[in-house]
Amino acid sequence: MGKQLVSGPKKQQTTIRDVARLSDVSYQTVSRVINNSPNVSPETRQRVLRAMRSLNYKPNKAAQMLNTNKSQIIQVITLEGKFPFNIPLPEAAGKAGYSAIYAECTMDTFAETLDTAASRMVDGIILYAPKLEIDDDELLELCNGIPLVRRDYAIGSNKITWVGFDQVRATELAVQHLLDLGHEQIAEVTGDLNAINAHVRHSTVRKFLKLHGLEPGPSVEGDYTTYERANRSGYECTVELLARGEPFTALMVANDSMAIGALYALYEHGIHVPDEISLISFDNAAHAQFTIPPLTTVNFSFDVQNKLAFQFLFELIEDPDTKPHQHVLLPELVVRQSTRQIGW
Amino acid sequence: MGKQLVSGPKKQQTTIRDVARLSDVSYQTVSRVINNSPNVSPETRQRVLRAMRSLNYKPNKAAQMLNTNKSQIIQVITLEGKFPFNIPLPEAAGKAGYSAIYAECTMDTFAETLDTAASRMVDGIILYAPKLEIDDDELLELCNGIPLVRRDYAIGSNKITWVGFDQVRATELAVQHLLDLGHEQIAEVTGDLNAINAHVRHSTVRKFLKLHGLEPGPSVEGDYTTYERANRSGYECTVELLARGEPFTALMVANDSMAIGALYALYEHGIHVPDEISLISFDNAAHAQFTIPPLTTVNFSFDVQNKLAFQFLFELIEDPDTKPHQHVLLPELVVRQSTRQIGW
DNA sequence: CCAAAACATGTGAACGGTCACATTTCTCAA
DNA sequence: TTGAGAAATGTGACCGTTCACATGTTTTGG
Numbered sequence: 001m002g003k004q005l006v007s008g009p010k011k012q013q014t015t016i017r018d019v020a021r022l023s024d025v026s027y028q029t030v031s032r033v034i035n036n037s038p039n040v041s042p043e044t045r046q047r048v049l050r051a052m053r054s055l056n057y058k059p060n061k062a063a064q065m066l067n068t069n070k071s072q073i074i075q076v077i078t079l080e081g082k083f084p085f086n087i088p089l090p091e092a093a094g095k096a097g098y099s100a101i102y103a104e105c106t107m108d109t110f111a112e113t114l115d116t117a118a119s120r121m122v123d124g125i126i127l128y129a130p131k132l133e134i135d136d137d138e139l140l141e142l143c144n145g146i147p148l149v150r151r152d153y154a155i156g157s158n159k160i161t162w163v164g165f166d167q168v169r170a171t172e173l174a175v176q177h178l179l180d181l182g183h184e185q186i187a188e189v190t191g192d193l194n195a196i197n198a199h200v201r202h203s204t205v206r207k208f209l210k211l212h213g214l215e216p217g218p219s220v221e222g223d224y225t226t227y228e229r230a231n232r233s234g235y236e237c238t239v240e241l242l243a244r245g246e247p248f249t250a251l252m253v254a255n256d257s258m259a260i261g262a263l264y265a266l267y268e269h270g271i272h273v274p275d276e277i278s279l280i281s282f283d284n285a286a287h288a289q290f291t292i293p294p295l296t297t298v299n300f301s302f303d304v305q306n307k308l309a310f311q312f313l314f315e316l317i318e319d320p321d322t323k324p325h326q327h328v329l330l331p332e333l334v335v336r337q338s339t340r341q342i343g344w
Numbered sequence: 345m346g347k348q349l350v351s352g353p354k355k356q357q358t359t360i361r362d363v364a365r366l367s368d369v370s371y372q373t374v375s376r377v378i379n380n381s382p383n384v385s386p387e388t389r390q391r392v393l394r395a396m397r398s399l400n401y402k403p404n405k406a407a408q409m410l411n412t413n414k415s416q417i418i419q420v421i422t423l424e425g426k427f428p429f430n431i432p433l434p435e436a437a438g439k440a441g442y443s444a445i446y447a448e449c450t451m452d453t454f455a456e457t458l459d460t461a462a463s464r465m466v467d468g469i470i471l472y473a474p475k476l477e478i479d480d481d482e483l484l485e486l487c488n489g490i491p492l493v494r495r496d497y498a499i500g501s502n503k504i505t506w507v508g509f510d511q512v513r514a515t516e517l518a519v520q521h522l523l524d525l526g527h528e529q530i531a532e533v534t535g536d537l538n539a540i541n542a543h544v545r546h547s548t549v550r551k552f553l554k555l556h557g558l559e560p561g562p563s564v565e566g567d568y569t570t571y572e573r574a575n576r577s578g579y580e581c582t583v584e585l586l587a588r589g590e591p592f593t594a595l596m597v598a599n600d601s602m603a604i605g606a607l608y609a610l611y612e613h614g615i616h617v618p619d620e621i622s623l624i625s626f627d628n629a630a631h632a633q634f635t636i637p638p639l640t641t642v643n644f645s646f647d648v649q650n651k652l653a654f655q656f657l658f659e660l661i662e663d664p665d666t667k668p669h670q671h672v673l674l675p676e677l678v679v680r681q682s683t684r685q686i687g688w
Numbered sequence: 689c690c691a692a693a694a695c696a697t698g699t700g701a702a703c704g705g706t707c708a709c710a711t712t713t714c715t716c717a718a
Numbered sequence: 719t720t721g722a723g724a725a726a727t728g729t730g731a732c733c734g735t736t737c738a739c740a741t742g743t744t745t746t747g748g
Binding site for chain 2: 733736
C-alpha cells in the first residue's frame, strides 16, 4: 500500500494520566473535563484545568479519533482545477475544533482521494467538481458513507445535497441585457464545455437567442480552471475570435478573469469597449469594478454559497439521515461600463 | 476545553484482523504488507493484498498516528491575511500519503492554531506570516517541537529555516529602473507597513533615493492582505495620492493586484499610463501582462518558493537536527508597457 | 550434513484516549 | 433518622494499529 511508515520520535507525550496524577483524580475525570461533561464538580474541574495548563497538556486527537470515529476534519476537494474563490472553514467550525484538509485532484486520483479521506475518518466532504459526470449512487458509493455536499450546479442529481447558482438564469440575465441594448450578434468565449456550468451557459445562450429569432454568433471554447489559465485563455480565445472575422457587436466571456484577457485582446486590436463592442462576463470578482472599463457582469455570491454548503454539511453530519436537498442561488446582473446601447 | 465530543456511528470497520482472517495470516503480517516491509514472501503479500481489496479495507490513520506519532499531515498557516498565491502540496508528497491542513489565523488565535496543530500531531508547519514580529526562540516554543519552515522574508531570524525573496533587491530593481528612465519624483502606494516585506520595501525606496540625492515622493499606506482588499486599496490609495496634489512622475505600487486599482484610478483622472505617469509594481501575477497597459513589475517565483519551502520542511521532518538555513530568492525585473522614459 | 545466519511469521503489550458500568458521596423529603 | 435518587468519581475493556520480541522455517557455507 503506502510508503514505509517510519515511527516518529518517542518523546514521552504528557497524557491524560499525567494530568490525573497531578490533579489527584482518575483519568476518567480528566477525560470528562476535556469533553465538558456536566458531571464534574467545579472545584475538581478547576484543579484539572490548572494541571493541564501547568503540564502544557494537549489532548491527542489520534486517540480521540480512534474512539469516537470522528476526526473533526472536513475534507474539501476540487476536481480538475482550483477553486475560483475562497473556501474558508466557517469561524464557528474552527472554534469548535474543526480543521479543513484541501485537496486538488484529477479524474484519475478522485477515488484515491476519497479513500484517503475515509482513511483519515474525515467527518464530511465538500466537493467542487463541475466536470464530474457521475451517477449519484456511484458517487455516494465512492464516498464510503461520509456525508457529502456538492458545491456546484449539479443539476439533475437529487440524492445528494448541493448548493449552486442558477446558471440558466445567469445566462438569461446576461443575454437579455445585451438584447435590451440592441445587440443581435453575440459572440462567446466559453469555459471548458465539459464543465457542467460552462456547458449549461453555452447551450442556454443558443436556446435563448433562437427563442428570440436570432442566430448565435461565433464562439470559442476557453479554459478557466485556474486564474492563470483564465487570464491567458481569455486573451487567446478573443484573439482567435477576432481572427475568424465573423462579425459581432457583443462578447460574452465565461468569467471576469477571462474578461481581463479579452479586454486586453480587444484593446490590442484597437477595438474600443464598449463603443465598438460590448463585453459582459460572470462572477463579479473583486477586480471587475477596476478594469478599464469596469465590467458589466453577473454576480454570484460565492460567500453565501460557501456558508450554506458548510451549514448543510454540518446538518448532515449531525443527522446523517437528513433528506438530501438542493439549493439554487439566484445571480444578479451588475451593470457597469463595458456594455452599451448599440449604434452609439 | 473543547466542545462535547459526540461519538460517531459505531459501524464495525473492517480491520487488519478481518484481512488477516481472510488471507489466513496473522494481523502482524497484514501490518507488514501495509507498511511495505521487505520480510514478506511474495505469495503471502499477494494473498493479503487480494483480501484487502475484496474487503475494501482502508488502514485507519488514527490508529497509525497513535503508534507512529506521525500524522502525515502538513499544517499550512497564514497569519493575518490570505496567501497571495497558491500553496499546493507537492505531488510527490500527496502520493506518499501526505495531506495539508490550511488555516488562516490572526495574532490572537495564532497560539491556539499551533496548539491544535500539535493536538493533531501534524508532522510539519509551513508558515506565512509577514506581520509576525516575534523572537525565534519564542516562535519555536509555540511550535511545540514541530518542524517549521517560514515562507517569508524573515530577515534576521537565523534559528528558523525560511525561504523568501530579497525585498531589498526587488525594490532596488524597481527604483533603478525608474531612475534609468529619468524619473525623479517617485510616489508610492505601499502594502501594510507592519508587514515586514512592505516595510522593508518602503524604507529601501527612501534609502535608495537618498543615496542618489533624491527626495522621496508622496506615499500612502495600503492593504494587500487579500485580493479583494488589494484591488480596492490600490484604487483608493491612488485616489488619495492624486488628491494630495504633490507632483510625481512615477508610481510604485506594492503588488499587481493593487496595480489594477491604481491603473483604474489614474484612468479615471484622465492620466495616461505611461505617457504621463509610469507605473511599476511587484509580483508578476498572472494578470500583469493583460492589464491596459501591461505592467512593468518585479517577478517573484512563488512556485519555486513553494517547492523549496516544502522541500526544506520534509528534510527537517526526516532529520529534525538539520541546521536551520535561510534561502533568499532573487527577483527579476520584467519590463512591459506601464513604464516609459520621462519627457516623451 | 549440520550449525549459523537470514528470512518468514506469530504473540502480547503498548499508543492515549473514550465507553460502559461500578462505586462512592451528597442531597433531600418522608 | 433514613432511604432513595442524583451527582461525582473510579475501574476495566476496547478502539485499530505498530512495536519488541519470540518462534518456526529456510538458506548458506564449511
